[in-house]
Amino acid sequence: EDQVTQSPEALRLQEGESSSLNCSYTVSGLRGLFWYRQDPGKGPEFLFTLYSAGEEKEKERLKATLTKKESFLHITAPKPEDSATYLCAVQFSGGYNKLIFGAGTRLAVHP
């Protein structure tokens, strides 16, 4: 069964304390892996797409990486405004364009 698992469920960091979020997946034929950020009461906001193992994307303090079984979202020197829920989703062969989402990681960055 196609599945996406994110860990940890929740993460509390001090401002400036770098860390990583994990997204592991089991799908038959990965077409793309997506990271989104979701603020309370808002829809998910697109961050990155990764298509093949070894690929990396960066945006400000965020860096996403991909292997054949998992993806990491590295957060370097986070600020309180990085506090949000981070969602991972995959597209797979035969699934057309629909996304399978993980349950998300709730990140809280404290000053």
Next chain:
Amino acid sequence: GAGVSQSPSNKVTEKGKDVELRCDPISGHTALYWYRQSLGQGLEFLIYFQGNSAPDKSGLPSDRFSAERTGGSVSTLTIQRTQQEDSAVYLCASSFLNQPQHFGDGTRLSIL
């Protein structure tokens, strides 16, 4: 530019009533998706429209759920005879072909 617009932003209704949720996608986007987000859970795919092709309805949880997309633009998700387990945030997304999906802020549906 304008993003995906959903209305209403909140809807409270009694069990057994029908509800209609509306989504206006980003102009020019060919694909439109509906997802459901229940409290503490990940987003669950419901239905997908791509151009004039037959929609992928594989995620609809029961025959009480239906959706249509008129003129390749606006979409309406209808839930008939609502049940308490239908309470959730209903999110709409759109994309150009297979580009990343962009989401609206959702409709928060509460069934009393």
